Amino acid sequence: MKPDPTSGTSVPITIESHLGSGTERRLADDVLDGLTHPFKELQPKHFYDARGSELFERICKLPEYYPTRTELAILEANAAEIARTTGAEELVELGSGAATKARLLLGAMRDAGNLRRYVPVDVSESALVGAAEELFGEFGGLEVHGVVADFERHLGEIPAAAGGRLVAFLGGTIGNFQPGSRRRLLRDISGLLGPGDHLLLGTDLVKDPEVIEAAYDDGAGVTAQFNLNVLHVINRELHADFDPGDFDHVAFFDREREWIEMRLRARRDCRVSIADLDVVIDFDAGEEVRTEISCKFTHARLASDLASAGLELRGWFEDPDGLFAVTLAGPIGAEPRT
Numbered sequence: 001m002k003p004d005p006t007s008g009t010s011v012p013i014t015i016e017s018h019l020g021s022g023t024e025r026r027l028a029d030d031v032l033d034g035l036t037h038p039f040k041e042l043q044p045k046h047f048y049d050a051r052g053s054e055l056f057e058r059i060c061k062l063p064e065y066y067p068t069r070t071e072l073a074i075l076e077a078n079a080a081e082i083a084r085t086t087g088a089e090e091l092v093e094l095g096s097g098a099a100t101k102a103r104l105l106l107g108a109m110r111d112a113g114n115l116r117r118y119v120p121v122d123v124s125e126s127a128l129v130g131a132a133e134e135l136f137g138e139f140g141g142l143e144v145h146g147v148v149a150d151f152e153r154h155l156g157e158i159p160a161a162a163g164g165r166l167v168a169f170l171g172g173t174i175g176n177f178q179p180g181s182r183r184r185l186l187r188d189i190s191g192l193l194g195p196g197d198h199l200l201l202g203t204d205l206v207k208d209p210e211v212i213e214a215a216y217d218d219g220a221g222v223t224a225q226f227n228l229n230v231l232h233v234i235n236r237e238l239h240a241d242f243d244p245g246d247f248d249h250v251a252f253f254d255r256e257r258e259w260i261e262m263r264l265r266a267r268r269d270c271r272v273s274i275a276d277l278d279v280v281i282d283f284d285a286g287e288e289v290r291t292e293i294s295c296k297f298t299h300a301r302l303a304s305d306l307a308s309a310g311l312e313l314r315g316w317f318e319d320p321d322g323l324f325a326v327t328l329a330g331p332i333g334a335e336p337r338t
C-alpha cells in the first residue's frame with residue numbers, strides 16, 4: 001500500500017531519479033576506450049542488464065560462491081550490535097538491490113529504538129521501487145527516500161541526513177575498484193558522514209587462491225555466462241556483432257595485487273564491428289579482454305584505505321572461517337556515540 005501523493009498528507013515513499021540518457025553514453029565511451037587500448041578492458045558495471053542481474057542472483061546461490069551467504073550470516077550475527085553501537089537512525093544503502101540486507105539492518109535499528117529513515121541508492125529503478133515498497137510495508141510506514149543514481153557520480157544527490165546516519169556499502173562491490181579509484185570513492189563516501197555517523201563496508205578477504213578461483217569459475221558455468229553476458233549487452237546496446245562462442249571465460253587470482261581477475265579470451269582470430277561506434281576491433285587468437293577485478297582485503301589494507309579517506313576502523317566482524325569481513329568505520333577523531 002502506497003499513500004496517495006495527492007492527499008496532502010506526508011508521503012513516506014519518495015523516489016527521485018538522477019540517471020539521464022547519459023547511461024548509454026557511458027557504455028559507448030567505456031567500450032570505445034576499453035577496446036581500442038593495447039590491453040583491452042571492459043567495465044564490470046556493464047554486466048548488469050536484466051539477464052546479467054539474474055545471472056548474478058544465481059551466482060549468489062552457487063555452492064562455490066561464498067561471499068553473499070557469508071556476509072548475510074555476519075550481518076545476522078552482528079546487526080544488533082551494529083545498531084546499538086552506532087545509534088543510527090537512518091540507513092543509506094549504496095547499491096541497495098534486493099531488500100535482504102537492509103531488512104536485517106533496519107530491523108536491528110528499529111529494535112534499538114532509533115529507526116527513522118531508509119535511503120536506498122541504486123541504478124535500477126525497478127529494484128529500488130520494489131525494495132522500497134516491501135520495506136515500507138514491513139516496517140509500518142517507514143520513511144523511504146529512494147535515490148535512483150550511480151554512486152560513482154551522484155553521491156551529491158543524496159538528501160541531507162535525517163539523524164545519526166549509517167552508510168552501508170556491502171557485497172564486496174568496493175573490490176571492483178582499482179586501488180586509486182577505491183580511495184577516491186571512499187573519500188567521497190566519507191563526505192556523506194558527519195562526526196557521529198558511520199560507514200558499514202563489506203569486503204571479501206584474502207584466502208587460499210583455489211577457494212577464490214572456484215568462486216569465480218563455478219562448475220555449473222554460471223559465472224562464465226555472466227562474464228560472456230557483457231558481449232550480449234554490447235551487441236544489443238551498440239549494435240555490435242560479437243559471437244560469444246568465440247570467447248572463453250577466464251578467472252585467476254593475481255597473488256601480487258591480491259585481486260581476482262575475470263577475462264574473456266578469444267578462441268580464434270576474430271573481427272568485430274560495433275556499428276554505433278563506427279569501429280572494427282580485431283582480436284588475435286588467445287588475446288584477452290579484462291572484464292572485472294575483484295579485490296580481496298586484509299585488515300591492514302582496509303585500515304590504510306579507510307585512513308586515507310579520513311576514516312578509522314571502529315569495528316570488525318568476520319565469519320568463523322575468516323572468509324569475509326564487515327567493517328564499521330567513522331570519521332577520524334570524531335567521538336563515537338555511546
Ligand code: AVJ
Binds near residue numbers: 176
Ligand atoms: C558484485 C562485485 C561483489 O566481485 O564477487 C561475482 C561480482 N563477479 N562473480 C564479486 C561477481 C563474478 C561480485 N561483486
